[in-house]
Amino acid sequence: MSHSSEAAIALPQLKADELEAPPLSLRQLTWRRFRRHKMAIVGIVVIALLFLYSFGGALLVSEQYANYTDTAARLQPPSAAHPFGTDTVGRDILARTIYGGQISLLIGLTAMLVELLIGVLIGALAGYYGRWLDALLMRFTEAVFVIPQIFLLIVMAKFFSGKMPNITLLGRTLSGSVVVVILIIGATSWMYLARIVRAEFISIKEREFILAARAIGTPARQIILGHILPNCMAPIIVSATLSVAAAILSESYISFLGMGVQAPTATWGNMLDGAMNYIEEAPWYWFFPGLLIVLTVLSINFVGDGLRDALDPRSRAV
């Protein structure tokens, strides 16, 4: 009252917007942190180029050409007619890396989805319900864990190969072994993810906002899918990214051993199969598919690392 003169010096009137600057959304923050990861950006660009190469290249070269054998042109070094050279039966390696890339990338992505489905399901159920279900599912997970993945891959590939009919996808007829390889890789690689998801679920289900959600009558299914799962997306995304690379590598292993995707369907992995005997005589034979595998796996791993840093709430660097 006695200070009315001071009150006359009006405080600057702030609008609501100025009072609370809108904080960045989670997505914006993540993008900001991701952007600082130079190698991850390079990785994304390389992956985009690889997709362009495999799927765009298919517009220029036909699959018949990729599978066309010309015994007169066996093991030709790179030339104008065959820029990447030819293989032991005279097929053009450039064309085969294009169509092989489609299969390798497809296997990487779909095997990741299979892995995601199994891993998240098992991890979520074990983590949320706990008790005997947790014990059961985790013992099962450990049981699968102790079997060496390569061994399991080879045995299953051997067992299922030749039992699948050919399939038609995207206008291409593929060996049924592609599906077998996808399912096998998915079924042998979900264990890490299941453990990660379980651990996340165990910690998040005890948080107060889950109690609050239950207090408004949210059923368990909705709690799991709508409330807990979105909270553990960060580790799941990172793990899924890295498992694409792992799946492409796994496919290369078993195809290299001749038990993966069967000819004439090309993959980067089974292109290496025949190259083993010509390491010195025909280096172009293994160099190009090998280079593409290395590029893909490296790029995906860089992106995965970038995502890990960007999605980690503890790394507050902006």
Place this chain on the structure above:
Amino acid sequence: MDDNLLLQVEDLHTRFHTPEGTVYAVNGISYRLHEGETLAVVGESGCGKSVSMMSILGLLPVPPAEIAGGRALYRGQDLLKMSESELERIRGKEIAMIFQDPMTSLNPVLTIGKQITESLHKHLGMNPTQATERAIELLDWVGIPDARRRLGDYPHQFSGGMRQRVMIAMQLACTPSILIADEPTTALDVTIQAQIVELVVRLRQQVGMAMIWITHDLGVVAGLADRVMVMYAGFVVEEAGVDDLYEDPRHPYTIALLAALPRVDRRRDRRLKSIPGAPPSLLVEPRGCPFAPRCEFAIERCFIDNPSLQPVAPRHRIACWVEIKTGGQR
């Protein structure tokens, strides 16, 4: 007068089976709640206030928790006997609960619009458009400016007081008959506390709901509650109308609690009285009056027999062997 009886809890026992032993958290509490009534539950931390409320809503993890006995009749139906899916229909629609810490009780990765509309979809079967309109109404109602725009915001974009308002909007979305407020102002600073209390009082009148307000702050209770229930170590030690309790507290624990409260009509240079000792361990099965070891009026019998709640005046019950005013025994 019992026509408008809403909730009747009888002899509720809740225990936790832990590696250290059995924790006797709630030991036979009984109370009634009528329509439009506000019941305050007062007591120290760990005296079973929250646990007793979460027990009747089936929100405790079983095991380790065990509802060892009792009934909780909501409009005549026993909540303790209901299946999880039956309880899901009660929670949020008939009985809602708001929690202590608004910083942790909203899901950080979901927009507040999503969190408020969830129960509207579930309980009232609203379509997305209706639910969104209702959510805007609710946010307006709890005093969040620019509601339409803020529906898409995440909890971290709100301050503590605002989050508690969002929480209240979320729990009141289906206009429940009973709102259980578990220390909803404890985590907030004092000015915000007053705003939230004011808001809840206003909403209580508009919705016409009954309320159970859990708190350890007797100061908040005075202007809010119709009746007060004082709990100690899992027992109800005194229950009375709010005026009776403040003017004529009968149980030594209540008296001690009120003496520990700062008051404007007392001299400021006098130190507040504290209660000596600490609450008993809940790991031993209670025998005798739980407050006896800290009670200045305790007699021999207090350590052997646990008194039950007995009326000492109309609608005023206490659990004590000693008649403090006369020094006699009951």
